Amino acid sequence: PFDALAETPFPLYLTTDPSDLLAEALARAGRTPEVGMCPWNDDLAYRHKIADTPAARPTVAAPFVYHLFGRLRDPESLVLTEDNYLDFLMGITANRTLIPDFVIGQLAQSALLFLGFRLDEWEFRVLFRSLMNQEGQERRRRFKHVAVQIDPEEGRTIEPDRARRYLENYFGENRID
Numbered sequence: 054p055f056d057a058l059a060e061t062p063f064p065l066y067l068t069t070d071p072s073d074l075l076a077e078a079l080a081r082a083g084r085t086p087e088v089g090m091c092p093w094n095d096d097l098a099y100r101h102k103i104a105d106t107p108a109a110r111p112t113v114a115a116p117f118v119y120h121l122f123g124r125l126r127d128p129e130s131l132v133l134t135e136d137n138y139l140d141f142l143m144g145i146t147a148n149r150t151l152i153p154d155f156v157i158g159q160l161a162q163s164a165l166l167f168l169g170f171r172l173d174e175w176e177f178r179v180l181f182r183s184l185m186n187q188e189g190q191e192r193r194r195r196f197k198h199v200a201v202q203i204d205p206e207e208g209r210t211i212e213p214d215r216a217r218r219y220l221e222n223y224f225g226e227n228r229i230d
Contacts, residue, residue, distance in 0.1 A: 054169075059084065064111040065159045066118045069176060070169075071125045076118045085115045090124055092151045093144035097130055110155055119156055121180065138179045145183055160184055 055078035058066070066086075068075055079086040092098040111117035122141065123130030132141050145152070165184070170177035 056081065058168075062113045064113055064116050065156065066116060067156070067160075068118060068120055069122045069180060071120065071123050071131055073124070073126070079116060079118065084113075086118050087111065087115065088118045088120070088124075089153065090120045090127070090130055091122075091145060092148045093121075093123075093132065093141040094130075095144075095148075098144075098148045098151055117153070117155065119153075122176070132179075135175065138175055142179060142183055 055074045058075060059078035059082040066075055066079075073088070076086045076088050090097065109115075120130075122132035125131070132138060149157075167177070167181075170180075
């Protein structure tokens with residue numbers, strides 16, 4: 054999947070995957086990625102103030118891979134527990150000025166593609182809420198966004214059809230199909 058993503062012409066990849074597999078796939082595809090990490094807690098904000106800002110405006114040839122929920126090479130940065138997710142929501146609000154302008158701009162001025170999430174799980178819900186609460190909310194509504202979702206599973210959900218309708222209504226307000 055990372056090799057397939059590396060072939061898509063995006064200048065920015067936001068990822069919740071803590072590995073470096075996406076950056077490695079981009080390099081294999083002949084691209085030169087820069088990697089950064091979201092400063093969701095005070096320690097990260099202090100340590101990564103300058104290091105995680107792209108040197109120049111990212112391009113398709115030199116994309117920026119931005120890790121939202123931390124990186125494996127920095128265990129203290131990982132968002133793993135429910136408390137971490139709540140701290141993440143508060144931290145990105147407090148440290149918003151440390152998120153690169155290019156990232157904020159792309160979130161407001163381009164369509165979003167969500168891959169690899171279950172729309173009803175914490176990881177996605179926290180990501181979704183944090184993205185939708187960033188500046189540029191009105192501009193973002195001009196774009197059609199896509200979330201690739203497997204139908205709610207039998208056995209995991211008591212009423213899969215009802216769960217599907219709920220998700221369609223919940224995300225439809227934000228133009229996410």
